[in-house]
Amino acid sequence: MAVTSVLNQNQFNVTPILGSVFQGFAPNVKSVRINPSSSTSTFIAGQAMKLIASTAKEIVVDQISAGELPYGILLFNPKKGTYAKGEVVEIACDGTVMWLETSAAVNRGALVALDPTGPTVANATTGNIVGIALENAAATGALIPVELAFQRVAGGYPVAGQGIGGAVTQATSRTTGVTLSTLTGAITTHTASLAAGASATFTVTNTTVAATDVIVTSVRSGATNRETRVTITTVAAGSFDITVMNNHASTAETGAIIINFAVVKAVAT
Numbered sequence: 001m002a003v004t005s006v007l008n009q010n011q012f013n014v015t016p017i018l019g020s021v022f023q024g025f026a027p028n029v030k031s032v033r034i035n036p037s038s039s040t041s042t043f044i045a046g047q048a049m050k051l052i053a054s055t056a057k058e059i060v061v062d063q064i065s066a067g068e069l070p071y072g073i074l075l076f077n078p079k080k081g082t083y084a085k086g087e088v089v090e091i092a093c094d095g096t097v098m099w100l101e102t103s104a105a106v107n108r109g110a111l112v113a114l115d116p117t118g119p120t121v122a123n124a125t126t127g128n129i130v131g132i133a134l135e136n137a138a139a140t141g142a143l144i145p146v147e148l149a150f151q152r153v154a155g156g157y158p159v160a161g162q163g164i165g166g167a168v169t170q171a172t173s174r175t176t177g178v179t180l181s182t183l184t185g186a187i188t189t190h191t192a193s194l195a196a197g198a199s200a201t202f203t204v205t206n207t208t209v210a211a212t213d214v215i216v217t218s219v220r221s222g223a224t225n226r227e228t229r230v231t232i233t234t235v236a237a238g239s240f241d242i243t244v245m246n247n248h249a250s251t252a253e254t255g256a257i258i259i260n261f262a263v264v265k266a267v268a269t
Contacts, residue, residue: 030093034086048114049072050071072091075091111133179206206239215263216264
């Protein structure tokens with residue numbers, strides 16, 4: 001009697017490799033050139049890349065910096081372990097599912113952000129959001145499939161309210177700086193008395209901010225004077241300044257003012 005071999009339907013399953021496409025399906029992959037003038041000399045699979053200005057008749061990319069939204073992620077190449085600046089490589093863009101390494105525990109369905117220098121992913125707490133985790137990860141060093149979704153809407157603005165916010169309270173005085181590296185958030189000011197007609201400026205250290213970005217603010221609550229206003233007075237790479245102005249003619253401002261802010265990613269040209 002003839003014997004029929006029974007095949008295991010998983011025997012041809014591809015072993016997960018950092019930066020490789022999940023299940024061999026790559027719906028949005030592009031060939032690009034790494035910036036020949038990049039300050040980075042060596043690139044590896046899994047690194048997030050951004051588009052850069054170039055007169056070349058090809059797509060030119062470079063490694064993202066903290067807070068920048070990526071255009072794609074470098075794909076694994078079985079023939080090479082690393083890439084050099086000036087090389088033509090392939091990147092996975094929105095909609096592609098690829099294997100990425102975790103730097104902490106991750107839950108299926110969570111938005112994940114990529115550390116530009118890692119490259120590793122973790123729950124999204126900064127602007128470097130790259131996609132949605134499709135599997136759980138119990139700890140550091142796990143490879144999980146991530147569906148790339150760089151959290152953009154029309155015009156390239158980040159989508160608010162999807163794991164990219166935070167809150168911080170100002171300490172010591174109304175001029176004490178705060179740190180909150182998120183694209184949206186709330187800042188509660190100190191309650192030191194701000195005299196009528198006076199103003200106080202403090203710096204918000206925020207690594208998601210570029211000098212060309214637009215910072216939008218509004219007073220949520222907490223002001224004791226309706227005449228109190230907040231405005232952005234400086235925007236720089238990695239920070240912005242908020243000035244609180246008490247425009248009341250005679251009454252001091254003593255409230256813990258909650259200031260909402262949003263970082264609108266923008267370019268000068």
